[in-house]
Amino acid sequence: MSAAIVDPATFAALGEPSRLRIVELLRDGPLSVGTIVERLGIRQPQVSKHLRVLAESDIVACEVRHRHRIYQLRPERFDAVAHWVESFEQLWETRLDSLGTLLQNLDTERTGKP
Amino acid sequence: MSAAIVDPATFAALGEPSRLRIVELLRDGPLSVGTIVERLGIRQPQVSKHLRVLAESDIVACEVRHRHRIYQLRPERFDAVAHWVESFEQLWETRLDSLGTLLQNLDTERTGKP
DNA sequence: ACCTCATATTCCTTGACAAGTATATGATGC
């Protein structure tokens, strides 16, 4: 149980700004497509498309409710990501000094963009 | 402290398969570019480019070590992701039955990809 | 100064993906 694997597609799905907004909206509870549309100010087709991507990554699930389609987050993927991150954090402590002061004051002025 | 925000760019960076592989390689410790190249079998220029993206997202840090450049993971982003995920997981328990059996046996045969 | 190793950068091409618009589906009520 050392590895902790996560499908890159999960991250890719969350990497799109609008999709991340949708996910954060759904954190507070299930919502219909129409509600998401009006809350985020994105057009309905794009919302549907984004939800499709999220559904294909098993990040959300859909339930048909009367006339509406209610989308909700699925815990499994979040658990997977949680475990994945944990598998990294365990090592910070373990390795705090294993390589000495390899990176001590790493301010590393990073790559200047034009 | 309710929100827990993560830059979508962080997820986007991790969403690229090769980049995720690099990150997982680095989980076991800092590595030089050349080592990553030979371990993953990706060409050097792409590795450098991927590392650039990861560095711009503050996922990795670079240290010049003699002739080599040693890349290492930076804990901060992982902490951020960890908190972000936690902000979701706290709600699963809270809401376990709030909508009844909304998603019970959700096997949802998802959209068949070719 | 030159050569070489290690890595970064540029240019090019190609494929993926998101937004926009229009249209299709599908259930519901009349």
Added chain:
DNA sequence: GCATCATATACTTGTCAAGGAATATGAGGT
């Protein structure tokens, strides 16, 4: 059955990012 509401899909277009190949940079050693 027809109209309508809610949502999904199709098609087009523009943009951006990844891979490939070649080249540039830059530090070390001699």
